Amino acid sequence: MIARVLEQMKAISQVLTGDRHARSLIPTWQDAEVLESIHKALHPLSEFTDALSGEEYVSISYLKPVLHLLATSVLAEDAEDTDLTRSIKTKVLAYLNDKYSDLNTQELLDVASFMDPRFKTQYISADNLPAIKARLKTEMVESARRTHNQEKRSRTETAQNSPSAQASWGKAKKTLGSLFKTSAASSALPLPLEDVVEAELNSYLLTPVIDGEDDPLAWWKVHNIHFPRLCKMARKYLCVPATSAPSERLFSTGGNIVTCTRSSLKPAKVDMLVFLAKNL
Structure with missing residues (x-):
């Protein structure tokens, strides 16, 4: 809105000048300066907000990089900033730092x-990295054990529920290959699960980072065979939305479906209609 007013400032002044009853509403240079200061501080935030509010791509992993970029570049004080711009930037940074100050939230990010x-x-942070790795190792081990059980x-x-084929047709003959397979299996001792998880985690860290425009979910789909346990952790954490915008859109969809003329819809039917509206 402010950007549009600044863009049309000359036209607005000309229209108001032609009406003697509205000449007092003509923006002064002080008004323009205030609008420019607000626009300079808030305009970059709208772009980040739009990007983080999407639901067709991974957004939760963007929060940490975005907060770092805001603190070091976008909302950093500039020598050309007015006092109002500096004040807005300082208050916005203070709000963001307070909002994400919870230790559990920081660990999730x-x-x-x-x-x-x-x-x-x-x-x-280098101080937080060991705790993050330890958390992932613990969750990977627990997930692998649950899957095994x-x-x-x-x-x-x-x-127990199906009859054995060997019991029906007698004892099957062994081949030479099965004997060698048994011998090789008995000589190779399985590694402890903790060591396997550690090796998988270290191997992931050694892979090169991908381009910022690439889809991380597509990368995990391709590398699922190399990091099967870590891929489960990726599905668990990368599906979290960065903002409440997706749920608010869902509430709006529900409001469009359950109107005054359709107030007798059953909850199950509403769930079905909302699901179809969001997925068709």
Whole structure:
């Protein structure tokens, strides 16, 4: 709005000049200076806000880099800034620092940035990096053990519920290849799960970062075979939206569906209609 007023300042003055009852509303140079100061401080924030409010791409991992960019560049004081511009920048930075000062929130943002192959450890403090790695290792080990237990339980139930083919047709003959396979398997000791997770994490850190315009989800889809346990962590953290804008859009969609003339819709039907509206 302010940008539009500044753009049309000359036209606005000419229109108001032609009406003697509205001449007092003609913007003065002081008004223009105030608008320019506000515009200079807030205009860059609108671009970042629009980018972080999207829902068709990963946004949570952008927060840490964006906060760093705002503090070091966009909202940093400039020698040409007016007092009003400096005041706005200072208050905005103070608000952002207070909003994201919670330790749990900071840790979440660090983990999300770590799981994004565009950033990894670039925006994570060196003091916080060991804690982030330890958290991911613990979650990867727990997830792997849960998956192993579920698969083991599923195999047991399948074996109990279905008759064995060997029991029906007799004992199957062994091949020479099966004997060598058994020998090789018995001689190779499996690595502890903690060591496997550590190796996978270190291997991920050694891979080069990708371009900032690339899709991190597409990267994880390709490298899922190399980092199967870490890929689960990427799905867990990178799906978090950076802002509440997606949920607010969902509320607006629900408001457009449940109108005064459709107030008797059942909750299940509303869920179906909202789902179709957002996914078709």
